[in-house]
Amino acid sequence: xxxxxxxxxxxxxxxxxxxxxxxxxxRRRLLMGGAVAASAIVSIRPALASTAASVLxxxxxxxxxxxxxxxIAADGTLVPAGTQGAVPGAGRPFTxxxxxxxxxxxxxxxxxxxxxxxxxxxxxxxxSGTSGFTCYASLQMPR
Amino acid sequence: MAQxxxxxxxxxxxxxxxxxxxxxVYHRRSGQTHIVVSPVPEILAVLAxxxxxxxxxxxxxxxxxxxxxxxxxxxxVEANLDELAALGLAHRA
Numbered sequence: 001x002x003x004x005x006x007x008x009x010x011x012x013x014x015x016x017x018x019x020x021x022x023x024x025x026x027r028r029r030l031l032m033g034g035a036v037a038a039s040a041i042v043s044i045r046p047a048l049a050s051t052a053a054s055v056l057x058x059x060x061x062x063x064x065x066x067x068x069x070x071x072i073a074a075d076g077t078l079v080p081a082g083t084q085g086a087v088p089g090a091g092r093p094f095t096x097x098x099x100x101x102x103x104x105x106x107x108x109x110x111x112x113x114x115x116x117x118x119x120x121x122x123x124x125x126x127x128s129g130t131s132g133f134t135c136y137a138s139l140q141m142p143r
Numbered sequence: 144m145a146q147x148x149x150x151x152x153x154x155x156x157x158x159x160x161x162x163x164x165x166x167x168v169y170h171r172r173s174g175q176t177h178i179v180v181s182p183v184p185e186i187l188a189v190l191a192x193x194x195x196x197x198x199x200x201x202x203x204x205x206x207x208x209x210x211x212x213x214x215x216x217x218x219x220v221e222a223n224l225d226e227l228a229a230l231g232l233a234h235r236a
Contacts (some may be wrong), residue, residue: 030208032182032219039225042178100164138165138178 042137047077060118060132074114076121087115093132099123100139148236149224150194151187159184173231186223186231194236197221215231 063070063078070078071086079086095107100110100118107116124134147159158169166184168177182204189203201210210216227233 027209030182030185030204030210032210032216040180040183040223041230043230044176044178126230137180 005126011100040137042134058096058132058135058138060099060123060126060135061093062090062122062132064131072118072122074118074121076123076125078122085137087112087118090115090119094123096135096139099136103139145188146196146198147203148194148196149170149190149200149228149233150236151190152232152234154191167234170230170232175230177230177232182219183223183227186227190224190233197224200224 023112063072065087067078068089069081071081071083071088073079073083073086082086090108090111094102096107102116107113111119123132123136126136148217152170152172156171158171160169161168161184164181165178168179168183168187169175170177185204185208186200189200192203195203197217201213201217201220204210204216225232228235
């Protein structure tokens, strides 16, 4: 598995390698992500660099520990427990692999429709400094 | 407003590899690996074409990509260039 992961796959996502940018035939939409560059770059320490696959094993708690007692509204915001329409936090963190699959349309494991929507919206709203942010940032994909 | 100029890290000093939906950038000098997503690989590519301002990079990107609102796109390019400079993957010329 790790052998395949290490191969060049620049065609797979449509990102032109720098030396072939002149041959790009069409102008595809490039999502610029706004002025918050940190959301587009995640740096990993040298000790972790040899296990790139660990990106998919990182974990995202929903919500993060300091807010564990709060519930999550449908739009992903944290609200007091008991708020109508809000769901309790997930009992366990989700892995990067699970979140990645959910962003592509699959359900987060063990969640109802409402929980899945609320949790995904929470994850999409993660800010730098919040537990799980770097994990989520590493999963963001160009479209 | 006078814009700063940016130049690329020599191509021999980093390795770019696409990995599924993200791109890994291994920076030899720092020994760090950075996980990046669009528009960072694209900005690195146009920066490798030669030093220039954020405006210059925006113009180069717009040859190949639809960037949406120009003001927002410029702010994003500047922010990413600054971030790349802070990491040593670009330099202020």
